[in-house]
Amino acid sequence: MFHFRFWLFGEWNDVVIDDRLPCYKGNFVFCRNNKDPNELWAPLLEKAYAKVCGSYQLMAGGRMADGLVDFTGGIDESIMLDQQSPPPELKEEIKRLLSQALARKSMVGCNIFPTEKEPNAGLLHNGLVSGHAFSITQKKDLNTQNGVVTLIRCLNPWNDSIEWNGDWGDNSQLWDGVAEEEKRKFKFQRLHDGEFWMSYDDFFTNFHELQICHRTPESVGLFETASPTSLPSPENELTWHEEMFHGKWKEGESAGGSGLERQPPEKYWTNPQYLIKLEFTDGGIKEKWRTMIIALMFKRRQLKLNDGQPVLIGFDVYRVKNGANLRKHIEGSQKYYMVHLDYVGDSGGHTVHRSVSKRFKVRPGTYIIIPNTFVCDDVGEYLLRIFTETVEGQTLAIELTNNKENLTELETKRPHLEVDSKSTSTPKSSNEETNNVTEDVGGAFSGPNSRKPNTNIDTNNKKGHYRTIQ
Numbered sequence: 001m002f003h004f005r006f007w008l009f010g011e012w013n014d015v016v017i018d019d020r021l022p023c024y025k026g027n028f029v030f031c032r033n034n035k036d037p038n039e040l041w042a043p044l045l046e047k048a049y050a051k052v053c054g055s056y057q058l059m060a061g062g063r064m065a066d067g068l069v070d071f072t073g074g075i076d077e078s079i080m081l082d083q084q085s086p087p088p089e090l091k092e093e094i095k096r097l098l099s100q101a102l103a104r105k106s107m108v109g110c111n112i113f114p115t116e117k118e119p120n121a122g123l124l125h126n127g128l129v130s131g132h133a134f135s136i137t138q139k140k141d142l143n144t145q146n147g148v149v150t151l152i153r154c155l156n157p158w159n160d161s162i163e164w165n166g167d168w169g170d171n172s173q174l175w176d177g178v179a180e181e182e183k184r185k186f187k188f189q190r191l192h193d194g195e196f197w198m199s200y201d202d203f204f205t206n207f208h209e210l211q212i213c214h215r216t217p218e219s220v221g222l223f224e225t226a227s228p229t230s231l232p233s234p235e236n237e238l239t240w241h242e243e244m245f246h247g248k249w250k251e252g253e254s255a256g257g258s259g260l261e262r263q264p265p266e267k268y269w270t271n272p273q274y275l276i277k278l279e280f281t282d283g284g285i286k287e288k289w290r291t292m293i294i295a296l297m298f299k300r301r302q303l304k305l306n307d308g309q310p311v312l313i314g315f316d317v318y319r320v321k322n323g324a325n326l327r328k329h330i331e332g333s334q335k336y337y338m339v340h341l342d343y344v345g346d347s348g349g350h351t352v353h354r355s356v357s358k359r360f361k362v363r364p365g366t367y368i369i370i371p372n373t374f375v376c377d378d379v380g381e382y383l384l385r386i387f388t389e390t391v392e393g394q395t396l397a398i399e400l401t402n403n404k405e406n407l408t409e410l411e412t413k414r415p416h417l418e419v420d421s422k423s424t425s426t427p428k429s430s431n432e433e434t435n436n437v438t439e440d441v442g443g444a445f446s447g448p449n450s451r452k453p454n455t456n457i458d459t460n461n462k463k464g465h466y467r468t469i470q
Contacts, residue, residue, distance in 0.1 A: 004048035007073035009383045010244055015048045022056070030056065034159060041362035064109045064133045072107075075295055075387075077357055079210045091204055095150065097141055099211070106214045108136040110154065110207040127165035128206060137195065137209075140186060145177065151186070152203045156194035163196040164206075166318060171198055225341070243397035245384040247272050249301050249373055256348065257376030258314065259414070267376050268405055268413045273335045274369040276386060277326070277396040289361045291389040296347065296371050299381040312350035312374035312383070315358075319344050320366040336368050336401045337411035350374040368400075371451040404423050 004015045010235035021043050022029040031046040033039040046059075052070070053059040079094060100110050114122065114131035122130050138153035149168075157161055169175055172191045188197065198206075206372045249271070259268030265272035269354065278290065298313050318341035320326065329336060344367065371384055388395050404411075 002044050002048070002390045004045060006049065006052055006070050008052065009381075010246065010385075012073070013052075015051055017044065017048050017051060019044065021047060026280060042392075063211065063353060064111070065211040065213050066387070068107050069297075069355070072213060072215050074106075074213045074215040075293065075357055075385075076355055077212045077214065078353070079209055079212075080173035081204055081210060083140050087206065089239070091200075094138075094210065098136070100314065101212050102139055104214070106212050108213075110136055110203070111131050111209050111211070111341060113208045113348050122178075123162065126206065127163050129162060133157070133211075139200075139357065142178070142186065143175075150195045150200040150201055153195065153197050154203075156196075161192040163194060164198045165197060166202055167183040168197045168199055168202075170405075180207065203206060210436040212448075241388045241395045243276070243386040243388075243395070245274060245383060245399060246381070247371065247399070248381050249379050251377045251379050253292055255377045255379050256374060257378070258374045260374070260417070263374070263376045265414070268370075268372065268414075269306075269337060269348075269407065269412055270333065271372045272372050274371075274384060274386070275320075275330065275336075275396075276367045276369065276388070278364055278367070278388060279394040283452065289363060291359060291387075292362050293357065293359040293365070293385075293387040294347070294369060295355060295387075297383040297385075299383060303307060311378045311380055312352055313357060313371070314347040314350040314374065315369055315384075316346045316372040317341060317344040318361065318368040318370070319362075320368060324366075326366060329400060330396075330398060333401045334399070335403055337404065337407060338412045338414055339408075341368060343414065343416035345448040348436075363389040367373075373463075 001019050002019065004017070005012050006015060009302070012041075019040075021040075022323040024336075027037065028043050031042045033042065046056075049067070049070070050056045050059045065078060068074065069076050079097070081094070098108065098109040111133045112128060124130060128134075132412065135155040135157065136152060137155050140151055140153075142149045142151050151168055163170060165171060170192055178188075186197065247254075254270055254272055256267040256270035257263040276292070278292070294312060294315060296315050296463065298311060300311070301318060318336070321338060321340050321342055324336070324340040342360075344361060345358070347358050348420070351371075369384070369386065371382060373380070386397060
């Protein structure tokens with residue numbers, strides 16, 4: 001018997017299997033080592049995870065980041081790569097993010113979405129494969145006669161000759177002009193084993209999505225550091241405080257929806273609310289900024305409701321205005337409403353994926369987090385994780401459960417939303433919000449701008465609705 005442990009929705013679970021593995025003509029049917037056919041740990045791990053998912057068939061496909069989170073309990077992040085004339089600052093921001101993630105031993109991958117012409121995994125003319133995940137194993141700068149070129153090393157898990165065939169690939173003549181010493185630094189070999197180099201520009205142009213699994217909050221790189229490879233010193237008094245809540249969206253009770261498009265806006269306020277009170281002090285001096293990470297995970301693995309329609313999830317963040325009776329709400333577990341709140345931001349839109357994460361830089365204060373589904377009365381269980389970068393004992397987190405009846409328009413209307421029935425919803429920030437909260441562009445969960453979701457969501461779009469860093 002073999003025991004494996006998986007992190008499933010906030011808890012480590014022990015999974016027991018035997019060693020009866022699916023074979024055909026003496027070979028493993030699924031995961032196997034082509035160089036060492038007797039290696040067993042990988043097919044055993046695969047069988048254990050198939051047991052978690054329900055079958056081998058249900059394990060096929062899906063998002064790489066979901067599997068990595070189940071293996072590590074880490075924090076996942078997805079970033080869309082905008083190939084339509086991306087601004088230079090966007091490319092540099094993602095390059096720095098990638099450097100930080102690799103330096104902190106986070107697990108990084110990328111993929112190309114299938115198209116209507118190629119709905120399944122298909123070999124492209126450039127040697128890459130659509131509908132398929134690649135690992136990213138290294139990022140390095142190469143000095144050439146024409147200047148410095150940033151190269152990305154990717155790995156096709158098939159471990160065969162299906163590789164990138166463009167510039168800086170295994171067959172590229174550009175390597176002929178590189179000194180042997182430089183080649184050794186890059187461990188460059190023409191092995192055609194699935195691992196290859198390509199320029200960062202080509203990487204950005206050809207891949208659609210970057211997926212990262214940060215193993216711990218510390219590996220996200222949220223401490224303010226000048227270098228992407230530097231880590232916090234042992235003397236740093238800041239620690240990562242995690243709050244974890246298990247919750248439910250119940251039909252007619254707490255599944256209030258997003259209030260967007262044709263969803264009833266007053267029902268939005270029946271969604272669960274979580275209060276986070278942050279007091280940042282260090283030696284009696286109030287700190288200006290700290291980092292807060294919010295991660296929402298939907299517990300139903302298939303992410304489907306009734307007729308196979310996906311459940312779109314997201315969250316909104318508000319700051320409690322100065323002067324609001326905090327003690328009354330905490331002791332009575334009374335929810336807040338718009339009259340006492342300033343809009344901060346959201347998860348970047350609703351997604352069909354299992355989880356969504358976002359980080360913010362925040363000042364001292366009290367914040368309200370409202371997880372919600374896009375459609376009112378979509379039900380299900382969720383896990384909400386909140387990480388705050390604070391000195392020990394300076395965070396309070398509770399769930400507010402009591403609804404107020406007969407709400408007024410001032411209490412329910414969200415003025416930061418300007419709904420245009422012909423386009424999308426756009427957030428507007430108050431001056432107080434701008435002064436107290438900003439999106440954190442200093443590390444891994446970066447994004448210079450926040451935006452509300454496209455309310456004309458096609459729920460049949462299996463790629464989901466992503467946040468795009470603009």
